[in-house]
Amino acid sequence: MYSEKVMDHFEHPRNVGEIENASGVGTVGNAKCGDIMRIYLDIDENQIIRDVKFKTFGCGAAVATSSMATELVKGKTIKEAMQVTNKAVMEALDGLPPVKVHCSLLAEEAIHAALWDYAEKHDIKIEGLKKPKSDIHEDEEEEEY
Amino acid sequence: MEKLIYLDNAATTKTAPEVLEAMLPYFTENYGNPSSVYGFASKNKNMVNCQREIIADALGAKPEEIYFTAGGSEADNWALKAAAEAYEGKGNHIITTKIEHHAILHTGEYLEKRGFKVTYLDVDEDGMVSLEELKKAIRPETILISVMYANNEIGTIEPVKEIGEIAHERGILFHTDAVQAFGQVPIHVDECHIDMLSASGHKLNGPKGIGFLYIRKGVKIRSFIHGGAQERKRRAGTENVPGIIGLGAAVSRAVRTMEERTAKEKELRDYLIDRVLEEIPYCRLNGHRTKRLPNNANFSFQFIEGESLLIRLDMKGICGSSGSACTSGSLDPSHVLLAIGLPHETAHGSLRLTLGEDTVKEDIDYVVEALKEIVAGLREMSPLYEDFIKKN
Numbered sequence: 313m314y315s316e317k318v319m320d321h322f323e324h325p326r327n328v329g330e331i332e333n334a335s336g337v338g339t340v341g342n343a344k345c346g347d348i349m350r351i352y353l354d355i356d357e358n359q360i361i362r363d364v365k366f367k368t369f370g371c372g373a374a375v376a377t378s379s380m381a382t383e384l385v386k387g388k389t390i391k392e393a394m395q396v397t398n399k400a401v402m403e404a405l406d407g408l409p410p411v412k413v414h415c416s417l418l419a420e421e422a423i424h425a426a427l428w429d430y431a432e433k434h435d436i437k438i439e440g441l442k443k444p445k446s447d448i449h450e451d452e453e454e455e456e457y
Numbered sequence: 458m459e460k461l462i463y464l465d466n467a468a469t470t471k472t473a474p475e476v477l478e479a480m481l482p483y484f485t486e487n488y489g490n491p492s493s494v495y496g497f498a499s500k501n502k503n504m505v506n507c508q509r510e511i512i513a514d515a516l517g518a519k520p521e522e523i524y525f526t527a528g529g530s531e532a533d534n535w536a537l538k539a540a541a542e543a544y545e546g547k548g549n550h551i552i553t554t555k556i557e558h559h560a561i562l563h564t565g566e567y568l569e570k571r572g573f574k575v576t577y578l579d580v581d582e583d584g585m586v587s588l589e590e591l592k593k594a595i596r597p598e599t600i601l602i603s604v605m606y607a608n609n610e611i612g613t614i615e616p617v618k619e620i621g622e623i624a625h626e627r628g629i630l631f632h633t634d635a636v637q638a639f640g641q642v643p644i645h646v647d648e649c650h651i652d653m654l655s656a657s658g659h660k661l662n663g664p665k666g667i668g669f670l671y672i673r674k675g676v677k678i679r680s681f682i683h684g685g686a687q688e689r690k691r692r693a694g695t696e697n698v699p700g701i702i703g704l705g706a707a708v709s710r711a712v713r714t715m716e717e718r719t720a721k722e723k724e725l726r727d728y729l730i731d732r733v734l735e736e737i738p739y740c741r742l743n744g745h746r747t748k749r750l751p752n753n754a755n756f757s758f759q760f761i762e763g764e765s766l767l768i769r770l771d772m773k774g775i776c777g778s779s780g781s782a783c784t785s786g787s788l789d790p791s792h793v794l795l796a797i798g799l800p801h802e803t804a805h806g807s808l809r810l811t812l813g814e815d816t817v818k819e820d821i822d823y824v825v826e827a828l829k830e831i832v833a834g835l836r837e838m839s840p841l842y843e844d845f846i847k848k849n
Contacts, residue, residue, distance in 0.1 A: 319768075322765075322768060323772065325838065328837070328838050330843065339840060343800075343801055343802030343805070343841065344801040344802070345782065345801075346762055346781055346782045346790065346801070346802070346805040347762075348839075348840050348841060349840070350840040350843075367838055367839060367840040367843055368838060368839070368840065369760065369761065369762055369802075369838075369839045369840055369841045369842075370762050370765065371762055371763075371764035371765055371781070372764055372765055372768045374762075374765075375765060375838070
């Protein structure tokens with residue numbers, strides 16, 4: 313079902329984890345649909361993404377697209393990171409099954425959400441960046457056992 | 458060969474060697490059409506009827522009440538559509554449940570579009586149908602009640618006998634989808650007042666593409682496939698002789714091995730359930746703890762998603778299934794898990810493991826160790842788990 317690259321990124325996801333005192337954090341998706349992505353960015357004073365980490369709740373494609381998206385923005389400037397579209401993520405993974413295309417959209421949104429958080433914290437404006445729309449807890453109450 | 462631990466026997470089972478052996482001559486040697494006159498072919502008619510007897514015996518039914526179909530879905534479709542049509546004059550209301558197989562649910566939706574009213578009963582947190590709710594749902598125009606014998610996802614065994622009594626007392630037809638239960642638990646159609654029952658060959662170590670519908674004598678039911686006079690003119694088409702032979706062999710084998718096999722499966726199932734619940738935090742068992750199929754275990758692991766879990770298990774040679782959206786082909790997780798009241802995110806993190814006759818304790822030990830590692834690993838990666846840990 314998945315390409316070798318998707319399986320590789322699922323099996324050995326790059327950049328999993330958290331960044332303490334991250335420059336920007338973005339979380340998108342919701343539990344109802346079964347996909348949540350969180351991206352942490354560490355951005356230096358020259359607006360270069362020094363480090364990036366992610367955490368994802370989701371299917372194989374969701375994990376692989378998060379992993380690939382972090383690889384694509386690492387070391388890039390904010391402007392370059394804005395060019396990382398869902399299409400770019402998909403191409404880098406040698407494609408996704410049609411039903412999984414929404415996962416790649418989520419990866420793009422997660423990066424944008426983290427950049428938005430960074431821009432708000434630092435009171436700057438990033439060209440072409442829109443306010444993220446999703447909130448992970450809007451649909452579900454957490455349940456504990 | 459790589460390690461393969463097959464724990465998806467609710468999806469399908471391995472055809473038993475003795476079943477295959479029984480079938481083989483009916484492809485290449487005894488290939489005659491049972492409807493032909495000459496002896497070479499007509500003895501196949503006797504063989505087909507012998508299998509009908511074996512199946513009837515297993516259910517306490519009469520041979521002429523067994524109608525071969527191409528599988529469980531066809532039997533479900535037939536029972537609902539043809540009974541609805543045949544009893545249309547009496548009423549237009551059908552009662553079923555929210556946890557049925559899609560072969561029932563989607564047929565129900567089809568009938569609704571054609572003017573029938575269908576009530577889909579709720580179930581409790583164990584997946585059990587309430588008899589009180591059922592009684593309340595019955596109307597003067599109710600013509601059919603269809604409740605599955607046991608649920609395919611969570612394994613809960615429904616109070617079929619009581620449902621049958623309620624239906625019988627009120628003169629309403631009772632159909633049960635026994636695709637998962639037949640061969641796993643003893644079923645007696647008279648004791649349970651079952652008027653129609655669907656079953657499938659490949660769930661009990663028989664071949665795929667063959668099943669049957671039991672139709673009690675006296676039940677008016679229309680022909681489903683029109684054509685020749687096969688199956689008492691109710692289901693046309695040249696008999697799938699090798700399939701029918703295989704089904705008969707599988708049923709006779711399932712009946713013979715049931716007691717010992719299911720006792721062993723129950724023990725291993727309980728061992729699996731106990732270990733998982735004890736050794737993996739934030740997980741739950743779905744379905745009734747005791748009134749469940751001997752081979753079914755269904756868990757939800759919080760903070761993780763089912764497809765990821767399945768792929769990681771697959772990498773370790775373990776085959777299971779999940780009710781997550783990603784495995785259902787839609788955006789919603791399993792309708793069964795939602796019906797028992799699980800929140801979406803918990804339903805997405807479900808795992809069904811269904812044991813088979815070849816499952817051994819070492820397999821379970823291997824699976825539990827693999828699960829512990831995989832669940833912990835996926836949680837490390839999960840933003841939901843991160844939030845949960847930070848909050849607590």
